Amino acid sequence: MKVMVPVKRVVDYNVKVRVKSDGTGVETANVKMSMNPFDEIGIEEALRLKEAGAATEVIAVSCGPAACQETLRTALALGADRAILVQTDVELQPLAVAKLLKALVDKEQPKMAIVGKQAIDDDCNQTGQMLSALLGWSQATFASKVKVDGDKLTVTREVDGGLETINITLPAVITTDLRLNEPRYVTLPNIMKAKKKPLEILTPEALGVDVTPRLITLKVAEPPARKAGIKVPDVKALVDKLKNEAKVIS
Amino acid sequence: MSTLVIADHDNQVLKGATRNTIAAASMLGSDVVVLVAGSDCQAVAQSAAAVAGVSKVLLADSPHYKDGLPESLADFVVGLTGGGQFSHILASATAFGKSVAPRIAAMLDVAQVSEIISVESPDTFVRPIYAGNAFATVQSKDKIKVITVRATGFDAAAVTGGTGTVESVPAGPDSGKSVLVGRELTKSDRPELTAAKVIVSGGRGMGSAEAFKVLEPLADKLGAAMGASRAAVDAGYVPNDWQVGQTGKIVAPELYFAVGISGAIQHLAGMKDSRVIVAINKDEEAPIFSVADYGIVGDLFQVVPELVKELG
Numbered sequence: 001m002k003v004m005v006p007v008k009r010v011v012d013y014n015v016k017v018r019v020k021s022d023g024t025g026v027e028t029a030n031v032k033m034s035m036n037p038f039d040e041i042g043i044e045e046a047l048r049l050k051e052a053g054a055a056t057e058v059i060a061v062s063c064g065p066a067a068c069q070e071t072l073r074t075a076l077a078l079g080a081d082r083a084i085l086v087q088t089d090v091e092l093q094p095l096a097v098a099k100l101l102k103a104l105v106d107k108e109q110p111k112m113a114i115v116g117k118q119a120i121d122d123d124c125n126q127t128g129q130m131l132s133a134l135l136g137w138s139q140a141t142f143a144s145k146v147k148v149d150g151d152k153l154t155v156t157r158e159v160d161g162g163l164e165t166i167n168i169t170l171p172a173v174i175t176t177d178l179r180l181n182e183p184r185y186v187t188l189p190n191i192m193k194a195k196k197k198p199l200e201i202l203t204p205e206a207l208g209v210d211v212t213p214r215l216i217t218l219k220v221a222e223p224p225a226r227k228a229g230i231k232v233p234d235v236k237a238l239v240d241k242l243k244n245e246a247k248v249i250s
Numbered sequence: 251m252s253t254l255v256i257a258d259h260d261n262q263v264l265k266g267a268t269r270n271t272i273a274a275a276s277m278l279g280s281d282v283v284v285l286v287a288g289s290d291c292q293a294v295a296q297s298a299a300a301v302a303g304v305s306k307v308l309l310a311d312s313p314h315y316k317d318g319l320p321e322s323l324a325d326f327v328v329g330l331t332g333g334g335q336f337s338h339i340l341a342s343a344t345a346f347g348k349s350v351a352p353r354i355a356a357m358l359d360v361a362q363v364s365e366i367i368s369v370e371s372p373d374t375f376v377r378p379i380y381a382g383n384a385f386a387t388v389q390s391k392d393k394i395k396v397i398t399v400r401a402t403g404f405d406a407a408a409v410t411g412g413t414g415t416v417e418s419v420p421a422g423p424d425s426g427k428s429v430l431v432g433r434e435l436t437k438s439d440r441p442e443l444t445a446a447k448v449i450v451s452g453g454r455g456m457g458s459a460e461a462f463k464v465l466e467p468l469a470d471k472l473g474a475a476m477g478a479s480r481a482a483v484d485a486g487y488v489p490n491d492w493q494v495g496q497t498g499k500i501v502a503p504e505l506y507f508a509v510g511i512s513g514a515i516q517h518l519a520g521m522k523d524s525r526v527i528v529a530i531n532k533d534e535e536a537p538i539f540s541v542a543d544y545g546i547v548g549d550l551f552q553v554v555p556e557l558v559k560e561l562g
Contacts, residue, residue: 011380013515013516016383016515017380017383017384019383019384026379026380026383026384038497093361094352094361094362095355095356095359095360095361095362098356117497118497120380120381120496120497121379121380122379123364123365123378123379123380123381123496124362124364125348125352125364125365126352126355126362126364127352128352129320129348129349129350129351129352129353129356130352130353130355130356130362131356132321132353133324133352133353133354133356133357134356134357137427138321138427138428139320139321139349139353139427139428140428141320141345141348141349142345142349144490154431157345158345158490158491159345159346159433159491160344160345160346160444160491160499161433161435161436161491162433162434162435162436162489162490162491163433163434163435163489163490163491164430164432164433164434165430165431165432165433165434166319166428166429166430166431167428167429167431168427168428168429169427177490177497178480178483178484178497179483179484179490214360214361214390214391214392215361215363215388215389215390216388216389216390216391217386217387217388218374218387218388218389219386219387220379220384220385220386220387221384221385221387222384222385223378223382223383223384223385226522226527226541228540228541229527229539229541229542229543229544229545230543230544230545231534231539231544231545231546231547232544232545232546234546235546235553235556235557235560236560238528238544238546238557238560239557239560239561241544242505242526242528242544246505246525246526246543246544248448248504248505248525248526249472249505249561
């Protein structure tokens with residue numbers, strides 16, 4: 001079974017983003033970029049499936065500008081077998097990405113796609129579900145445990161009240177939650193090896209997909225800042241403030 | 251034209267977040283129709299019909315809608331839009347809403363606007379991006395707008411005051427694509443995290459699962475829900491559904507206690523809209539103090555019991 005794992009190049013999770021002064025977006029020039037953490041968990045899960053004999057090949061894919069090749073090289077260094085970049089400089093929104101991924105699924109015929117539940121830049125939480133719907137596949141979002149038994153999957157999901165376990169049948173899209181696994185580290189020898197692994201470059205046009213953005217971003221602004229508070233010397237002072245100043249307890 | 255709200259419920263009770271979503275729907279200027287799809291969920295339909303602002307409830311009662319699984323339900327909702335009467339489809343940004351809404355959007359070939367916190371006009375919305383470090387104002391020109399609603403952005407519509415009618419609609423087919431095996435839901439007598447007026451959260455500084463017990467008397471005293479930072483959940487101190495943050499639950503209570511929480515960006519994203527924030531941390535440089543209204547620098551194992559005593 002082939003497994004496809006999309007990976008997105010995003011502003012590193014440690015970077016405190018700054019809104020551009022002209023309100024068109026956030027500053028991404030000279031900012032550290034990394035693989036979306038949820039996608040890293042997706043790669044790790046696919047590699048574990050391969051190591052357990054349930055998957056035969058792990059294909060990492062990305063959509064976006066040429067720089068996404070770096071993210072794909074990281075995926076290859078982690079252990080993905082090969083990579084595909086759908087290269088475009090157009091701003092890609094989740095529906096467009098889902099359509100590109102569907103075109104790649106049609107071409108590559110994987111039985112499973114493991115998608116990060118959310119990208120930490122746009123925080124959309126859409127692409128995996130959209131891909132599943134476009135393909136008419138089963139869907140298991142927010143996975144914290146995946147068990148494969150032939151073409152049957154048992155997936156434990158993180159839901160609002162706790163955990164939920166479902167059975168689904170392949171082909172399927174799984175979206176990863178934080179506690180699915182702990183991704184391995186990239187080693188130097190594997191970085192070297194990754195340079196030799198195949199990385200194919202396609203375009204949305206070649207795949208016949210219209211990626212024109214549907215949502216128009218009118219402006220991006222700083223959220224209202226919270227006023228810095230005060231430190232109080234002791235518990236007595238805290239209770240006094242909560243009762244008489246903030247009036248949140250009586 | 252009408253707005254369709256997909257109710258989040260457990261076949262017995264309408265989840266609170268649905269009323270926040272109904273409030274957002276009411277701002278779009280057209281009739282609000284609520285879909286209650288489930289099994290033996292008549293009571294949910296009745297309570298949805300009574301919510302202020304609801305004009306009609308569509309009740310689809312069938313065993314295959316019992317567990318809120320997304321595949322059959324999304325197919326069904328897409329079917330409902332066939333007559334062209336819905337301009338907007340809204341769901342709460344809960345685990346349920348997030349699973350089903352993007353499927354509907356993809357099948358309708360429209361964009362989804364995720365986790366809106368404000369309605370500027372029927373086609374323009376504000377949503378947080380980058381863990382709430384920026385707010386984007388986005389406009390959708392799609393014919394049907396599929397939206398998920400962040401509960402903390404809208405005051406919940408009143409439980410009563412609506413005069414909606416309940417209309418039964420025939421269920422769609424069962425796709426059979428997924429089957430529920432079981433649920434391990436955290437049992438608690440405390441209020442639900444996303445609906446609580448007071449929340450007491452612990453972080454990595456708690457040091458162990460056992461140590462969270464020190465927070466219980468405080469939560470008891472204040473009738474608070476209990477939460478945690480990602481670090482505490484990852485360390486296995488408390489269950490996943492306690493997580494407050496960018497990728498966990500987004501909360502905005504009247505009063506939030508951050509105990510032994512350093513204040514990572516992704517945690518702040520989940521709680522910085524709280525009205526009053528109290529931080530208790532032994533590290534006076536901890537970033538949590540930059541958002542806290544009141545901070546105490548000290549050992550939480552001394553401060554918290556003292557606080558319980560002082561509250562009387």
